Amino acid sequence: MADGSSDSGFGSAIAAPENRHLEIYWHGPVPAAVEAVIDRERSSVPIVVKPARHSERQLLHALNGLAKRSELIEVGPSPDAGGLVIRMRKGQPVTASVRSAIADAGVSTSVSDAAGDPVLFSRQDDSSPWYAGARNIFSSTQPSGGGCTTGFAVNHGGRTKLLSAAHCGNDGAPFYDGAGQFIGYAQSGNTGKDVQLIDARGAGRMWDGGVNSTYSKPVQGASQSVAGNWLCTSGSRSGVRCGIQAKAVNQSYGGAYPLVRAERTDGTSAAGTRDSGGPVFSLPSPDNGKVIAKGIISRGDPNTTVGCVGENFSGRICTWRFYYADVSQTLVHYGASIVTG
Amino acid sequence: MAPKLRFAGALVGLVLVAGCGGAGPSDVEVGTSGQLTPSSASAFPNQGELEQIAAEVSKLGQGELASLYAGVAIDVQDDRVDVWAKDPTRFEAAIDAMPWRQRIRLHPAAHAAAELEPTFQRILQDQDHWRTQGLPVVQSGVRHDGSCIEVGTPDPQRAEREFRQRYPGVPMCFSAQADTGNPWEEDRAG
Numbered sequence: 227m228a229d230g231s232s233d234s235g236f237g238s239a240i241a242a243p244e245n246r247h248l249e250i251y252w253h254g255p256v257p258a259a260v261e262a263v264i265d266r267e268r269s270s271v272p273i274v275v276k277p278a279r280h281s282e283r284q285l286l287h288a289l290n291g292l293a294k295r296s297e298l299i300e301v302g303p304s305p306d307a308g309g310l311v312i313r314m315r316k317g318q319p320v321t322a323s324v325r326s327a328i329a330d331a332g333v334s335t336s337v338s339d340a341a342g343d344p345v346l347f348s349r350q351d352d353s354s355p356w357y358a359g360a361r362n363i364f365s366s367t368q369p370s371g372g373g374c375t376t377g378f379a380v381n382h383g384g385r386t387k388l389l390s391a392a393h394c395g396n397d398g399a400p401f402y403d404g405a406g407q408f409i410g411y412a413q414s415g416n417t418g419k420d421v422q423l424i425d426a427r428g429a430g431r432m433w434d435g436g437v438n439s440t441y442s443k444p445v446q447g448a449s450q451s452v453a454g455n456w457l458c459t460s461g462s463r464s465g466v467r468c469g470i471q472a473k474a475v476n477q478s479y480g481g482a483y484p485l486v487r488a489e490r491t492d493g494t495s496a497a498g499t500r501d502s503g504g505p506v507f508s509l510p511s512p513d514n515g516k517v518i519a520k521g522i523i524s525r526g527d528p529n530t531t532v533g534c535v536g537e538n539f540s541g542r543i544c545t546w547r548f549y550y551a552d553v554s555q556t557l558v559h560y561g562a563s564i565v566t567g
Numbered sequence: 568m569a570p571k572l573r574f575a576g577a578l579v580g581l582v583l584v585a586g587c588g589g590a591g592p593s594d595v596e597v598g599t600s601g602q603l604t605p606s607s608a609s610a611f612p613n614q615g616e617l618e619q620i621a622a623e624v625s626k627l628g629q630g631e632l633a634s635l636y637a638g639v640a641i642d643v644q645d646d647r648v649d650v651w652a653k654d655p656t657r658f659e660a661a662i663d664a665m666p667w668r669q670r671i672r673l674h675p676a677a678h679a680a681a682e683l684e685p686t687f688q689r690i691l692q693d694q695d696h697w698r699t700q701g702l703p704v705v706q707s708g709v710r711h712d713g714s715c716i717e718v719g720t721p722d723p724q725r726a727e728r729e730f731r732q733r734y735p736g737v738p739m740c741f742s743a744q745a746d747t748g749n750p751w752e753e754d755r756a757g
Contacts, residue, residue, distance in 0.1 A: 393749060393751075393752050449615075449618060450618075450622065452618055452621045452622075452625075452639060452640065452641055453638075453639070453640035453641070453711055454617075454640040454641035454642055454643065454649075455614065455618070455641065456611055456614060456643060474708055474710070474711065475711075476708060476709065477706065477707070477708035478690075478691055478694075478704070478706065478707045478708060479705065479706045480705060480706075480748065480749050481694065483691060487708075497751075498751070499750065499751050500751070501751070502751045508614065510615065511611065511612035511613070511614060511615060512612065518615075523751075524749075524751075525749040525750070525751050525752075526749070526750050526751050528745060528747045528750045529744065529745060531750070543750040543751065545750065
């Protein structure tokens with residue numbers, strides 16, 4: 227079962243005596259032969275089987291590519307096979323080369339410094355190549371002066387760029403990350419569709435988790451929305467919000483068209499101010515630690531205002547119903563393709 | 568070594584390897600809100616398949632079956648693709664040979680999308696006109712069940728009167744929508 231054979235979905239196992247059971251993390255469907263072994267062993271050891279985002283083989287493959295890098299002091303699979311946990315060697319800067327290597331790992335990653343502090347790059351303080359879901363602001367010296375969220379990276383005009391919402395800025399406007407580092411200039415904005423590009427190098431990854439997360443996932447691809455889709459958002463001021471369902475496609479709202487109408491079904495916030503431009507996504511099944519790009523957060527319905535989650539600064543408005551630009555339609559509009567990780 | 572011990576030994580070895588990695592994803596969450604995407608978000612293993620079926624139905628519906636097709640939605644809980652069409656019997660005959668036929672749930676529609684779409688496009692083009700009339704169209708779209716064109720506006724009663732005059736004979740559903748602009752229209756850059 228755990229012999230590392232090429233087709234094994236084995237992710238990891240945790241034998242914690244205090245829990246009085248053995249946890250096995252398995253990627254994908256558990257084969258009948260493996261289930262039989264587990265059932266046999268259950269007569270003497272309580273065993274709980276849980277889904278794993280990655281198989282051990284996938285994690286070790288990604289690990290092998292990174293372990294050679296002298297800048298990294300530790301690279302290892304997380305106990306639940308959810309991804310790789312990476313620590314930088316003390317004093318080592320996060321060079322573009324390191325960041326590209328992590329971006330190309332193809333599995334979920336969490337990166338911290340030598341002391342384990344998540345201060346290297348994060349949703350709030352990203353660096354090139356930029357991920358989707360990162361905070362962006364309009365002034366390097368006035369972080370509170372407005373901002374949005376970076377969208378998925380796309381291939382356009384021979385290089386990578388980032389998607390965003392057109393209402394975030396006029397063409398030519400500069401964008402900076404949460405720490406004031408220059409990202410790139412807005413271009414090709416289309417206010418009728420509420421989409422634009424940021425001319426900056428992007429990676430096929432998306433920030434996951436809360437507003438200060440250091441955890442990111444690769445982008446597997448992009449697909450068109452249909453009514454009934456279950457979705458998540460990843461705005462830089464709200465963090466990840468799931469339990470959202472697409473209700474109608476090809477909608478006109480507030481002068482923008484075509485948009486998808488989506489609602490968080492429990493009536494809590496789906497997204498809010500300064501999440502605009504950020505990712506709408508779904509997860510593949512089985513969950514392989516990647517995300518599928520679905521859209522670009524556009525605008526909330528002010529009739530559905532609710533309390534915010536994440537950052538809650540003065541004047542912030544969050545809604546349980548919102549609209550987003552479908553990513554597939556946007557790719558067609560720009561003649562672009564999604565960047566995968 | 569007995570089979571059980573071999574099994575346990577292999578697992579313990581893996582635990583040691585995994586344990587070197589430090590905190591797992593659930594432990595590195597330091598945000599003030601939000602969680603790592605929960606696995607329940609992908610609790611619908613059929614979503615991707617249903618999306619593909621919906622895409623094929625939609626392609627047919629915009630092509631050879633355009634005179635019947637109203638719209639499509641997926642239902643991951645029931646593992647079905649809901650399709651609305653005029654004359655469902657004819658639509659059913661057209662898709663009967665498709666391998667995914669058993670996952671389609673057909674519903675009768677009052678109108679095909681192709682019947683409603685031209686008027687919807689006119690409404691989109693007329694947005695400036697309605698705004699100058701003091702009757703902004705905040706939201707609009709063709710319902711995927713083929714029942715009507717939705718129109719959201721601050722004064723739905725007035726809109727109903729005036730829209731029926733300008734677009735006679737077209738089914739429309741009116742609702743109240745405040746014209747407050749995009750609440751997320753942050754300070755624009757540039």
